[in-house]
Amino acid sequence: MKLVLKNTENFVNKRVNIYKRSVPCLDQSWHYHAEFELLYISESSGIRFVGDSVSPFYPGDLVLVGSYLPHLWRNDESYYEGQKDLMVNTTVIKFTDNFMGEGTFENPEFSEVKKMLELSKYGLSFDKSVSDSIREELLEITDLSKGYQSISLLEILYKLSLTENKKVLSTTDMRQFTSESPDRLDAVIKYISENYKNDISLNDVAEVACMTTNSFCRFFKKLTNKSFTEFLNQVRIRNASRMLVQENSPISEICYSVGYKSIPNFNKQFKQIMGLTPKAYRYKL
Template sequence: MKLILKNTDSSANERLDITKKEIPCLDSSWHYHAQYELIYISKSNGIRFVGDSVAHFSPGDLVLVGPYLPHLWRNDVSYYGENDQNKVKTIVIKFTKDFIGEGTFNIPEFSQINSLLEESKFGVSFGGKENKKLHKELIGLIELSPAQQLIKLLDILCKLSTIDNKIILSSSDMRQYTTDSSDRLDSVIKFVSDNYARDISLNDVSDIACMTTNSFCRFFKKTTNKSFTQFLNEIRVRNASRLLVQQDIPISEICYMVGYNSITNFNRQFKEIMGSTPNNFRNTI
């Protein structure tokens, strides 16, 4: 597996492609493409990677990803069982900047949308309250005619551009214009996503990347803008936050379920990443 450049298949309109997905993953590899992508999670849970951002996603999650920004949505391990009844429902909207016409967003009337599209090079997440208001419009896009889809997408982008509580995801510009060495990183991300609950050493991931541990640490830091240990802690804590919300399991048990051997270390890492202790996080939710 490797970081790959994806091409959007032409459909009724090559400038706009809207797909409803109902299978887990959602992607098989960390990837990027030349189109903008608006992803709406109607049903399912998991971890999303956007640039150097690692975060939990759940129903109502709405993210705008800019061109050439690497990203990956992976469902929880429970979604991959042969007899699993978990359902996935996602609307994926890919579009080019000229989907409504060449130079449209350069005129003053569309300056807010143009600013939003510029911010998308870091990935943009939108607040849950606004997403609920847009739920029917996003779900209904797939049923519209090509002309109606163009008009409705413009309307949705206009509404998103006025939202104040949006979150910029990646802390740095991670846009990719080459796939050099990316297969190594993709293999590591997939391995950690699937095995975070067990002990993972630098030797393990260095072997997967076919590198020495020192070379791997330098490579990972340069490519993701964070250390491997920081990355691993983020995945474990994000999964712990999901368990704290969704299941009535003792915090001490969740600590071991996500790969920590020390409750003290778990509490410290959780507070550093989430801004509160596991107990306060659960009580607040």
């Protein structure tokens, strides 16, 4: 698999492309595209990667991804719980910054929308209270005529721009402006997200990338803004945080199930990344 520049034929000469997806699983490749993307998850859970951000997602997840920002949503196997026919339901809204005409967001009344779109180069996640408040609009927008879709999208973006319940995801500008996609990085991210529960060494991932360990470390840091160890810990801890929310398993069991062999180390890494101990995190929720 590789990091893909998506330029689907059915989007050519279109400024808004809105559709629902009901599929067995979400994206299989780390990818980016020229359009902005507003993605709403109505059914599914797992881990999402947006720029250098790694976070769990749940039903109600609403994220605005800026143009050329690499992203990937991956389902976790626990979502299916033996139900192999269970589907993932999403609403996908792709649009250009001129979908309402040239210079629309230069008008003072849309200054907040303009700021939000500029900030989306880092990816923006909206609180579930926000997504719940516009849930019906997100679910019904696909049934509207093209004209009303654009009007509804403008209203949604305006509402989102006014809320304070949103957070920036990526810590750095990770946008890709070249069509030469780093196949190696996509293969590594896929390998880590599928094998984080097992022992993964630096040699293992360097071999996946077909590189020496020194070359891989420089390559991975440049493209993700994280070392391999930092990235692996984030994937493990974010999965652990999701399990603490969704499951009643003992913390020690969750520790081992995400790849840690030492509970003290698990607690240390969890607090460093999440700001709370696993016990405090579960209690807070």
